[in-house]
Structures are given as structure tokens and as C-alpha cells.
Amino acid sequence: MKINQGNSQRGAFLILVAFLLPLIMAMLGFVIDFGNVYWHKSVLQNCADASALGGAKAGDVGKEFNKGKADGMADKLLAVNKRYDSKKKSYQYLGSKSDPKNTHYYVVTLTENVPMFFLKYFGYKEMEIEASCNVKIQKTGSGGFPLFDNLITFSKRLYVVNSDDKTFKGNIIHTEKNVVTDVAGYYEYYKDGNRAEMPRDKARLHTPDGSIWPNDPSYYKTEYAVALDAPQNEALREYIKGLRKDTPQTPMVNTQTVTADMLKQSVTYIYDNDPNKRRVSEINIDKDFDKDPNHTHVLIITDGAVNLKFNSDVTSKLFIINLSSEQFAISGGGRVHATIYAPNATSVVWNPSNLDFYGSIAAPNIEIQASTRSFTHESPNISGGAVSSNSSMSLADNEDIEW
Known part of the structure; x- marks a missing residue:
């Protein structure tokens, strides 16, 4: 088969x-x-x-x-x-x-x-x-911006006159190694009641822990930077970029003065494509425009030799971003809560009299003159308005x- x-x-x-x-x-x-x-x-x-x-x-x-x-x-x-x-x-x-x-x-x-x-x-x-x-x-x-964790941050020069008239409560940091620190008007007092002004190389600033600054190397910190384009300021740079993109532009028509009424909104952006309209010469704060200490108001300026005049208290937190490359002069008096950021300014010249300052200052060159009474660190409350976290x-x- x-x-x-x-x-x-x-x-x-x-x-x-x-x-x-x-x-x-x-x-x-x-x-x-x-x-x-x-x-x-x-x-x-x-x-x-x-x-x-x-x-x-x-x-x-x-x-x-x-x-x-x-x-x-x-x-x-x-x-x-x-x-x-x-x-x-x-x-x-x-x-x-x-x-x-x-x-x-x-x-x-x-x-x-x-x-x-x-x-x-x-x-x-x-x-x-x-x-x-x-x-x-x-x-x-x-x-969210560590730069403003300090009372004063500078990269080139700090100049202080009438040191005995001022007290500083907060960190004073320089971000580059070879900076100029020039402190004048510092006195030593003797038991007999007399006093003598110390040479500038021995001068100090009055701080809560005693007159110790600037001879302590711990005040030099590279984790901070003043320049806006520095890697350390990436978050701050993106924050400012976002504000400039999303905020309606406020043109300066027939005036170069920013008034207190213009600052009532959360963000004021002074800029216009016409160069005759965008230059600012003066910020005149002649009234306490917002008395809620939890609110924050941001002012962005791109051009101008600006004179900031505090002719009133500022109870809310004012965050001034001055991107101009010219001098930024500050005067006036009162009790002011503000953060001053001027990364491109040739110098910030601080010349108020009888002013108690609460906030932070960051710029390459800072000159502190006149008889401001006190500088106390206060962080900007960016969440205080409709601005950011x-x-x-x-x-x-x-x-x-x-x-």
C-alpha cells in the first residue's frame, strides 16, 4: 500500500x-x-x-x-x-x-x-x-529671581558717602572680582566724646552685625550677575521679554515724564517705535498711588537719562526695570518699597534725603549719596499683582x- x-x-x-x-x-x-x-x-x-x-x-x-x-x-x-x-x-x-x-x-x-x-x-x-x-x-x-535676594548687587563700583548717616540691613554683593568699593564719612568714636573720620581704606558700612563691610571676601559671589544677558539671569530675562511682548505699549506723547497715575496698572511699558515718543527723562511719584502692600506694579523703560523723584511714600511694591544705557538718578524722600534694576545704566546715582528704603538695587555702578536714613532688604513680591508667580x-x- x-x-x-x-x-x-x-x-x-x-x-x-x-x-x-x-x-x-x-x-x-x-x-x-x-x-x-x-x-x-x-x-x-x-x-x-x-x-x-x-x-x-x-x-x-x-x-x-x-x-x-x-x-x-x-x-x-x-x-x-x-x-x-x-x-x-x-x-x-x-x-x-x-x-x-x-x-x-x-x-x-x-x-x-x-x-x-x-x-x-x-x-x-x-x-x-x-x-x-x-x-x-x-x-x-x-x-523666582535670586538676584533680588540681596539688598545691593553691583558688578563694577560701589561708592558711598556720609557712611555714618546710613544703615544697611541685607546682603551687599559684588559679582566680579576686581571691583571698586569707595566708602567715605565713616567715623570712629572715642570715650571722651570726640570722633575722627577714618581713611577710606578703613571705612565700613553700618550693618546689623556691626561695621564689617566691605573687607569680607564672602561678599564676592559669582552665582549672581547684574547683566541681563548673563546665564544666571535667564529666568529674569524671559520674564522681562514676556512682559514686553504681552503688555500694551504706553507712548510718551508731548511729555517725557512718567506720572504716578500711569503706574496704577500692574505693568507699564514705556516704548514706542517713534524715538521722539519713547524717551523718558523723569519719573515723578508725587502720591502714594496704591496703598495695598501686597500689590506689585512694574515699570519698564527702554531709553532715557531718567530722574526718579520720590515725592511721596510708596506702600505697594514698585519694580522698576530701566534698560536704558544712560545715567539713572534717584532723589526725594519718604518711605519707599521698590526694586531698582538697571543693568545697562552708566551709573545709578542715589541722592534722596530722609528716605527709608525697603527693597533691592542691582546695577553695575551704584553711587549712594546724601542722607538716606536706612536701606532694608525686601524681595519684590512679583505675585502681588497680576504679574507672575x-x-x-x-x-x-x-x-x-x-x-
């Missing part, structure tokens, strides 16, 4: 195909289902990231984190960015294990039920997935979160 070997082989092959085909289809079904899950998970994670970052920024608008505003913004961003049936599982504002005073986390967790195409035939109609994003919110005290923010893992 003869057996047809070809027919036998074909029969075995058909049996093998019949056996493997369901396995191949099952594997293909698994690939399709889990590939779909992976795609939905990626989309859900992007939604969580956007909602967490936007929510954290919206909530960090004052001294205390506003979770209601944060959650509201997170909901809005979820509605805008979601592509499938993504839902909120939880929005949390949590503490830090390592730095509970200054660091918190805004955590967004989203969930979604992803439909199964193949596994539904085995009783699995859908698979629940989650995505979380942790945003680290770290208070910096300076609106008072914290640095970044994505983070779970390690430091106090659950």
Missing part, C-alpha cells in the same frame, strides 16, 4: 496552521489592545502635566497658595486638552519632607477607562489607567512629597 507523502505533509501543515492561527490572532489582539492602552496613557499623562503646571501657577498668586484657583485652572486645562473620556481623580496640595516651610507640591491625578477590542471577548471590556503629575512649588522670596516651579518625583 502506497502513501502519498505530499498529501500527508500538506495535511500536517494545515493542522499546524489551524493550531497557530488562533495564537497569532490572540497575540495580535493583545498587541492592539495594549498598544491602544499605551497611547491613551501617553495622552492622559500630557493632560495631567498641563493641568498640574497650569493649576500650580494659577494657585501661587499671593502669600498663601489658593487651591480653589489652582483646581479651577486644572479643570479648565483638562477640558481643553483631553482627547478621550479623561476624568479627575484628585487634586492635592501637599507638603515637603525636606523643606516644609518653603516647598510644597501640587499633584494632579487623572483617570480614564480605555475600551478593549480583543480582551472584551474574554470578559475585559475596559482597562482603568491613571496618570499623575507632581509640580514642585518652591518659594524663593524674590519672585513668587515661586520657582518644576516637575518632581514622589520622593520628597509628604503624602
Whole structure:
């Protein structure tokens, strides 16, 4: 009896195909289902990231984190960015294990039920997935800009006269090694009531810890920089760039004077393509235009030899960004809360009388004259108006979160 070997082989092959085909289809079904899950998970994670970052920024608008505003913004961003049936599982504002005073986390967790195409035939109609994003919110005290953590920051020269008339409460930092420090009017007092002015190479500034500056090498710090284009000031540069882009321009028509009334809005940007309109010669603050100490008002100037006159107290926080390359002269009196940033100025000439200053000054060359009574460091509260956050923010893992 003869057996047809070809027919036998074909029969075995058909049996093998019949056996493997369901396995191949099952594997293909698994690939399709889990590939779909992976795609939905990626989309859900992007939604969580956007909602967490936007929510954290919206909530960090004052001294205390506003979770209601944060959650509201997170909901809005979820509605805008979601592509499938993504839902909120939880929005949390949590503490830090390592730095509970200054660091918190805004955590967004989203969930979604992803439909199964193949596994539904085995009783699995859908698979629940989650995505979380942790945003680290770290208070910096300076609106996110370390440069203004100092009372005075200079890169070329600091000149102080009538040293005995002034007190300085805060760090005085120079950012380049070979700078000029010139302090005059410093006296030593004797038991018999007499006094003698010390030579400038032995002069000091009066600080809360005694008259110790400037002979301490710790006052030279390269982590700070005055120049706006320096790598250390990248965040500040982007912040100013954003303000200049988003703020309506205020032209100077028939005047070169900025008045107190012009500063009532959160941001005032003096610039116009016509060079005859954008030059500023004077800022005259003749009234306390906002008496809420939690508000911040930003003034940006791009051109002009500016004379700033404090003819009134300033209760709110004034942040003056003077990008002009000419001299910046300051005079007046009162009780003033302000941050002065003039990275391109030939010099900042400080000449008020009977003025108590609370804030920060940063410029290449600073000359402090006249009889200002006191200089006390105060960080700019950038979150005090509708301007920006008072914290640095970044994505983070779970390690430091106090659950």
C-alpha cells in the first residue's frame, strides 16, 4: 500500500496552521489592545502635566497658595486638552519632607477607562489607567529671581558717602572680582566724646552685625550677575521679554515724564517705535498711588537719562526695570518699597534725603549719596499683582512629597 507523502505533509501543515492561527490572532489582539492602552496613557499623562503646571501657577498668586484657583485652572486645562473620556481623580496640595516651610507640591491625578477590542471577548471590556503629575512649588522670596535676594548687587563700583548717616540691613554683593568699593564719612568714636573720620581704606558700612563691610571676601559671589544677558539671569530675562511682548505699549506723547497715575496698572511699558515718543527723562511719584502692600506694579523703560523723584511714600511694591544705557538718578524722600534694576545704566546715582528704603538695587555702578536714613532688604513680591508667580516651579518625583 502506497502513501502519498505530499498529501500527508500538506495535511500536517494545515493542522499546524489551524493550531497557530488562533495564537497569532490572540497575540495580535493583545498587541492592539495594549498598544491602544499605551497611547491613551501617553495622552492622559500630557493632560495631567498641563493641568498640574497650569493649576500650580494659577494657585501661587499671593502669600498663601489658593487651591480653589489652582483646581479651577486644572479643570479648565483638562477640558481643553483631553482627547478621550479623561476624568479627575484628585487634586492635592501637599507638603515637603525636606523643606516644609518653603516647598510644597501640587499633584494632579487623572483617570480614564480605555475600551478593549480583543480582551472584551474574554470578559475585559475596559482597562482603568491613571496618570499623575507632581509640580514642585518652591518659594524663593524674590519672585523666582535670586538676584533680588540681596539688598545691593553691583558688578563694577560701589561708592558711598556720609557712611555714618546710613544703615544697611541685607546682603551687599559684588559679582566680579576686581571691583571698586569707595566708602567715605565713616567715623570712629572715642570715650571722651570726640570722633575722627577714618581713611577710606578703613571705612565700613553700618550693618546689623556691626561695621564689617566691605573687607569680607564672602561678599564676592559669582552665582549672581547684574547683566541681563548673563546665564544666571535667564529666568529674569524671559520674564522681562514676556512682559514686553504681552503688555500694551504706553507712548510718551508731548511729555517725557512718567506720572504716578500711569503706574496704577500692574505693568507699564514705556516704548514706542517713534524715538521722539519713547524717551523718558523723569519719573515723578508725587502720591502714594496704591496703598495695598501686597500689590506689585512694574515699570519698564527702554531709553532715557531718567530722574526718579520720590515725592511721596510708596506702600505697594514698585519694580522698576530701566534698560536704558544712560545715567539713572534717584532723589526725594519718604518711605519707599521698590526694586531698582538697571543693568545697562552708566551709573545709578542715589541722592534722596530722609528716605527709608525697603527693597533691592542691582546695577553695575551704584553711587549712594546724601542722607538716606536706612536701606532694608525686601524681595519684590512679583505675585502681588497680576504679574507672575513668587515661586520657582518644576516637575518632581514622589520622593520628597509628604503624602
